[in-house]
Amino acid sequence: MNSASVISTDEAPLLAVRGVTKIFPGVRALDGVDFTLRRGEIHALMGENGAGKSTLIKVLTGADRRDGGEILFDGCSIDPRSPAEAQRLGISTVYQEVNLIPFLSVAENIYLGRQPMKFGRIDWKQINLRAAAALKHIDVEVDVARPLNSYSPAIQQMVSIARALDIRAKVLVLDEPTSSLDANEVRHLFAVLRRLKAEGLAIIFVSHFLDQVYAISDRFTVLRNGKLIGEYDAAKLPRLELIAKMIGKDLKAVEEMSARRGAEPVRTAHQPFLRVIGLGRRGSMTRFDLTIRAGEVVGLAGLLGSGRTETARLLFGIDRAEEGRMEIDGKLVTLTSPRGAIGRRFGFCPEDRKTQAVIPDLSVRENIVLALQASKGWLRKISTQQQQELVENYIKALGIATPDAERPVKFLSGGNQQKAILARWLASRPRFLILDEPTRGIDVGAKVEIEKLIARLCSEGMAILFISSELEEVVRDSHRVVVLRDRKKVCELTGGQIDLPSIMQAIAARADE
Amino acid sequence: MKFRLSRTHIPLLATSAVFALFYTGASFRYDGFFSWTVFVNLLHDNAFLGFVAIGMTFVILAGGIDLSVGAVVGFTSTFVARLIAHQLHPLPAILIALVIGTGFGAGMGALIRFTALPPFLVTLAGMFFMRGLGFAVSLETIPIKHPFYEAISEFSLRVFPVTAILFLSVVGAAIYLAHYTRFGRAIYAIGGSEPSAALMGLPVSRTKIGLYALSGLCAALGGVTYTFYTSSGNALAGTMLELDAIAAVVIGGTLLSGGVGYVFGTLIGVLILGVIQTIITFQGTWNSWWTKIAIGVLLLAFILLQRFLQSSAGRGGSGVANPAMARNMPVIRP
Numbered sequence: 043m044n045s046a047s048v049i050s051t052d053e054a055p056l057l058a059v060r061g062v063t064k065i066f067p068g069v070r071a072l073d074g075v076d077f078t079l080r081r082g083e084i085h086a087l088m089g090e091n092g093a094g095k096s097t098l099i100k101v102l103t104g105a106d107r108r109d110g111g112e113i114l115f116d117g118c119s120i121d122p123r124s125p126a127e128a129q130r131l132g133i134s135t136v137y138q139e140v141n142l143i144p145f146l147s148v149a150e151n152i153y154l155g156r157q158p159m160k161f162g163r164i165d166w167k168q169i170n171l172r173a174a175a176a177l178k179h180i181d182v183e184v185d186v187a188r189p190l191n192s193y194s195p196a197i198q199q200m201v202s203i204a205r206a207l208d209i210r211a212k213v214l215v216l217d218e219p220t221s222s223l224d225a226n227e228v229r230h231l232f233a234v235l236r237r238l239k240a241e242g243l244a245i246i247f248v249s250h251f252l253d254q255v256y257a258i259s260d261r262f263t264v265l266r267n268g269k270l271i272g273e274y275d276a277a278k279l280p281r282l283e284l285i286a287k288m289i290g291k292d293l294k295a296v297e298e299m300s301a302r303r304g305a306e307p308v309r310t311a312h313q314p315f316l317r318v319i320g321l322g323r324r325g326s327m328t329r330f331d332l333t334i335r336a337g338e339v340v341g342l343a344g345l346l347g348s349g350r351t352e353t354a355r356l357l358f359g360i361d362r363a364e365e366g367r368m369e370i371d372g373k374l375v376t377l378t379s380p381r382g383a384i385g386r387r388f389g390f391c392p393e394d395r396k397t398q399a400v401i402p403d404l405s406v407r408e409n410i411v412l413a414l415q416a417s418k419g420w421l422r423k424i425s426t427q428q429q430q431e432l433v434e435n436y437i438k439a440l441g442i443a444t445p446d447a448e449r450p451v452k453f454l455s456g457g458n459q460q461k462a463i464l465a466r467w468l469a470s471r472p473r474f475l476i477l478d479e480p481t482r483g484i485d486v487g488a489k490v491e492i493e494k495l496i497a498r499l500c501s502e503g504m505a506i507l508f509i510s511s512e513l514e515e516v517v518r519d520s521h522r523v524v525v526l527r528d529r530k531k532v533c534e535l536t537g538g539q540i541d542l543p544s545i546m547q548a549i550a551a552r553a554d555e
Numbered sequence: 556m557k558f559r560l561s562r563t564h565i566p567l568l569a570t571s572a573v574f575a576l577f578y579t580g581a582s583f584r585y586d587g588f589f590s591w592t593v594f595v596n597l598l599h600d601n602a603f604l605g606f607v608a609i610g611m612t613f614v615i616l617a618g619g620i621d622l623s624v625g626a627v628v629g630f631t632s633t634f635v636a637r638l639i640a641h642q643l644h645p646l647p648a649i650l651i652a653l654v655i656g657t658g659f660g661a662g663m664g665a666l667i668r669f670t671a672l673p674p675f676l677v678t679l680a681g682m683f684f685m686r687g688l689g690f691a692v693s694l695e696t697i698p699i700k701h702p703f704y705e706a707i708s709e710f711s712l713r714v715f716p717v718t719a720i721l722f723l724s725v726v727g728a729a730i731y732l733a734h735y736t737r738f739g740r741a742i743y744a745i746g747g748s749e750p751s752a753a754l755m756g757l758p759v760s761r762t763k764i765g766l767y768a769l770s771g772l773c774a775a776l777g778g779v780t781y782t783f784y785t786s787s788g789n790a791l792a793g794t795m796l797e798l799d800a801i802a803a804v805v806i807g808g809t810l811l812s813g814g815v816g817y818v819f820g821t822l823i824g825v826l827i828l829g830v831i832q833t834i835i836t837f838q839g840t841w842n843s844w845w846t847k848i849a850i851g852v853l854l855l856a857f858i859l860l861q862r863f864l865q866s867s868a869g870r871g872g873s874g875v876a877n878p879a880m881a882r883n884m885p886v887i888r889p
Contacts, residue, residue, distance in 0.1 A: 126756030
């Protein structure tokens, strides 16, 4: 019996999740999910929005408690009730946003809560010595007595890893660890992860960056809509197939699908309304070019985290571009704020309508008039009668199902809330409208209506940037499709080139191809 | 812990400089100001504010606030006096009062933690409750006449009266608690970022309840000191004392948003308030409201200094580069 020292695939898994279910009000976030983690492997959890990755991690790390199923850790059933308990068991997590204390020293951040004591008092000398050693183990040499916030995000990330490891972790969960690191920092991190793996640590890796996932992982577990799709060897699963599984398309069916063309290309007679040249921002989007004409729908396609929303935020002036320029009607402009964008008659329906767009307690009327009033300035109040006329018009035109305009918008269904936000932007008569996931979480009927509305608006001469994770919608509604991957624009498809297989091919292509 | 000069030390140095300036300035101007007696009296006269301010330091370090402390001082003083008037020996009377103060603080801490109500509101309610309770005990000032009190009041080590000794020892204990115990470090962590502290597995509930209990204990200790100082108990004692305590803590360099500060700074803060008072007494012709005006100006200056240090930390290359961290940083927006 020398199996203890030999790492083999026959060995009992370190962590075995069996049929775990987690129910939040109105949604089964995890539905009978299995997940197996072996010693000395890097296992990537893959899935699109709402797949259940973060819920699974939260259940494993004690941030949420499961409603059903079993978790076996080293052969024993566990049910961690808090992150602290999971840590004691040997499951440590490094979160996307550095979760340390910015004002305290690097050394203290590694040992907080577990400080070595001497004569009943904290032994600061030991803390500093051991912290320096722990960081050296992962190839980081810094002055550990300085406050954490005097270092870069990459160093802070490594400090969280040092902390996680120092708890004698057997399982290390890395949730989007690379999102704020540059290429060199990622290489350093991966070198460290490979060494830890060789030391027998089991690592769960979550990332939106496909190249990184393929570079570091041994196996994948793919989730979709809270259900397990399957577990695969990284070496044996081609990218295209992985993407097909993540977005829930059968690859064969996709390939056989009669090429479903996009909308007719817009006649080039239309002047470009917006031209963007080399726009970019570190940690957001690599520089890209984009032209949008009046009366044209440009679709943005890509996986979660590919840079769709980031592109929209740059165009709308929410994030300031660090490089590149922007032309409207051939004239150079600089956008530094959403207010400036609204002044140029841009409109933006953000992705998360609950927290970013709708003001739940205000009435339908107030929600609709908001942007228009803001663009006029608060001093020139729109009269109540004007407001009512305007709002009645839009309620009729968009078919917003509400008993009256004065009802608080929170009582409306998701689809009708979405229409109210659309109405808000339409009321300010934009020339360019950015729609970020306008169809998410609304019923099929409402989806169709919104798609119809998009077609009508652009036939009236509005330029529209359409973002959706439903690739079919992008294919159906766009005159042109821009494909993004890993925060880069990878290609642009026009008219007859627009079909599902081409988009998926573009998403799946490797960075070095 | 090795001492290094960092950004967080700047307010502390500024506070110490202000104190030194006031003290030496006054020493040159007024005869007899630079004397052992004046300095000891500074400690003696401000001990009860000092106790309250030390408890407040921990609360503010953790990102909270405790408005009930002045009322606890009033209640404790009148309660102890009443018990002694009822022939109870002062020692058990004091002990009971300290237990009540601690328990009251713990109760508020538990409410704040488990109902997620803002500390401002919970302790505001606690303030009214305790002030009312003090008046329920007695509307009048209750004099304390007991041999034990006379012995304590007259006792002094060389020239140090008991209150001054007690104050300095509590300062020492608080510094130890803040820097050499896990409880103390957890307070700093919670003030730095409470969600992070929870994810790091720190005992957030226990620490928060513990630190409000500590503040309650300090306030009760302040109330007891008040009875020694005046040989009486009065439900009105400590009115608005919580605001003086907050001022002392902030002037002492503790960030009102939590996470940064030193107990030693609070000691200096208390001494600055005391020295202003003493200067006005020495001058004799000034109205005592000048104390308040001076404190107001100083407070504003120190808040502006903190603001400046924070924003320059945000701009500098060595500052917060990660927006996620920036979100964790408590910043008071104007």
